[in-house]
Amino acid sequence: xxxxxxxxxxxxxxxxxxxxxxxxxxxxxxxxxxxxxxxxxxxxxxxxxxxxxxxxxxxxxxxxxxxxxxx
Amino acid sequence: xxxxxxxxxxxxxxxxxxxxxxxxxxxxxxxxxxxxxxxxxxxxxxxxxxxxxxxxxxxxxxxxxxxxxxxxxxxxxxxxxxxxxxxxxxxxxxxxxxxxxxxxxxxxxxxxxxxxxxxxxxxxxxxxxxxxxxxxxxxxxxxxxxxxxxxxxxxxxxxxxxxxxxxxxxxxxxxxxxxxxxxxxxxxxxxxxxxxxxxxxxxxxxxxxxxxxxxxxxxxxxxxxxxxxxxxxxxxxxxxxxxxxxxxxxxxxxxxxxxxxxxxxxxxxxxxxxxxxxxxxxxxxxxxxxxxxxxxxxxxxxxxxxxxxxxxxxxxxxxxxxxxxxxxxxxxxxxxxxxxxxxxxxxxxxxxxxxxxxxxxxxxxxxxxxxxxxxxxxxxxxxxxxxxxxxxxxxxxxxxxxxxxxxxxxxxxxxxxxxxxxxxxxxxxxxxxxxxxxxxxxxxxxxxxxxxxxxxxxxxxxxxxxxxxxxxxxxxxxxxxxxxxxxxxx
Numbered sequence: 066x067x068x069x070x071x072x073x074x075x076x077x078x079x080x081x082x083x084x085x086x087x088x089x090x091x092x093x094x095x096x097x098x099x100x101x102x103x104x105x106x107x108x109x110x111x112x113x114x115x116x117x118x119x120x121x122x123x124x125x126x127x128x129x130x131x132x133x134x135x136x
Numbered sequence: 137x138x139x140x141x142x143x144x145x146x147x148x149x150x151x152x153x154x155x156x157x158x159x160x161x162x163x164x165x166x167x168x169x170x171x172x173x174x175x176x177x178x179x180x181x182x183x184x185x186x187x188x189x190x191x192x193x194x195x196x197x198x199x200x201x202x203x204x205x206x207x208x209x210x211x212x213x214x215x216x217x218x219x220x221x222x223x224x225x226x227x228x229x230x231x232x233x234x235x236x237x238x239x240x241x242x243x244x245x246x247x248x249x250x251x252x253x254x255x256x257x258x259x260x261x262x263x264x265x266x267x268x269x270x271x272x273x274x275x276x277x278x279x280x281x282x283x284x285x286x287x288x289x290x291x292x293x294x295x296x297x298x299x300x301x302x303x304x305x306x307x308x309x310x311x312x313x314x315x316x317x318x319x320x321x322x323x324x325x326x327x328x329x330x331x332x333x334x335x336x337x338x339x340x341x342x343x344x345x346x347x348x349x350x351x352x353x354x355x356x357x358x359x360x361x362x363x364x365x366x367x368x369x370x371x372x373x374x375x376x377x378x379x380x381x382x383x384x385x386x387x388x389x390x391x392x393x394x395x396x397x398x399x400x401x402x403x404x405x406x407x408x409x410x411x412x413x414x415x416x417x418x419x420x421x422x423x424x425x426x427x428x429x430x431x432x433x434x435x436x437x438x439x440x441x442x443x444x445x446x447x448x449x450x451x452x453x454x455x456x457x458x459x460x461x462x463x464x465x466x467x468x469x470x471x472x473x474x475x476x477x478x479x480x481x482x483x484x485x486x487x488x489x490x491x492x493x494x495x496x497x498x499x500x501x502x503x504x505x506x507x508x509x510x511x512x513x514x515x516x517x518x519x520x521x522x523x524x525x526x527x528x529x530x531x532x533x534x535x536x537x538x539x540x541x542x543x544x545x546x547x548x549x550x551x552x553x554x555x556x557x558x559x560x561x562x563x564x565x566x567x568x569x570x571x572x573x574x575x576x577x578x579x580x581x582x583x584x585x586x587x588x589x590x591x592x593x594x595x596x597x598x599x600x601x602x603x604x605x606x607x608x609x610x611x612x613x614x615x616x617x618x619x620x621x622x623x624x625x626x
Binding site: 084087088091092094095096097098102103106107109110111113114115117118119120121122124125126127128129131132 | 421
């Protein structure tokens, strides 16, 4: 098992072209999200990202007065 | 020496290493959410400015790792100068070494697992100490520091490192979701992205005392009433200023985020059937990004070590003097905009260019070596990692057998072999795709923001996935259901 894995690994490193072809065919076989699913992901991740970012930035704003106090 | 194991060397230090206790009982969903969010916020708050150094120091050397900071939540000239880099990289590399059997650990033994964790922790503290002192000695915090100042700086930098390590450990030990570094990274990256776009803090940009807003969008609005510039000039500057985030990079970063979101749900569905019940065919999804952004983080960890070593050699041995022999071999640092220390050839080959067109002229080799490095290390890591992370084809085959499942149209004995091909291909391809997205952004001159965005979105997605899953399973009775809505299938 280990030997076989090592072999495949060498193949991947030695022949980038083959890896590229395999990867490409893998990508084309992939089930891709449709527009509705995609928008769902973007919305969910986006809302979470912005919400956390705004809270985080509010905390960082506290640093500005602190900077003047301790530095 | 027979029976010598690296992890045993930690034994004398065991009584001194702080440790987080495992939770006594399984935590409620609400508690886990709170722990996760608050640890991220505590981390952000801990990015306090350093005390004990001059306010307007003139450092002999500027920030040499500016393009690596985004990926590790590191804030320049703050307590968390190195962010979670030592935690992340040491954890990752130690697990990789243990998985590849370079370090002998028997994970079935409780004692060995504890020793392994303690050893990793000790390595983390040692690295915080080394990095802090390299920066201090190199003159990053100004020259002519007294011994007292050096001690205070050491105390702050290493102490903050210890606190960050423990914060990460709290999440890792089951108080929060996913892994500690991922939570902290995601929250810090989200914050930085928001700060780059709508940050309102005013930053001094020249000696005459003019200030500009940190956020690109705010800067554009402010530009209309700036007195020292024409309106057209300020609009142009809002899109291409080099010293602070500009609108062009903000837009590229958002595009990168959208592209990464698109790839998140790529999967190949293998038809499986039950060996017990007839006619119950389902599919098993193999996700393209099953290693997520770990591969990219691994490449950046290696880059960080390369640049840290080079920085130590160039500044401590070579004194950053172009005529010194070390600097002739490795290149030296040039000050840019008074904030960045940009390496010159040949070290520059391992750094992304600062701008696309400027880079093409000045450092054409960066456009070959840097991407090649990221892709090769990323794909190698993803390939190795999927084999040792507990989701390899062999583990999966065991799971399948327990649940009485098998691949449709294949012999039951060959399941592990048949699974191996799509899973390892998916990990390697996924790593290559993520690397390609990050590189495309980096070559456009994003100075690490592209990579951090890729890591941030991947982290955000897996957090969201896990929280949704947990919410569906034990979220009933959660007081957060008003906010999150009824449990739905995401």
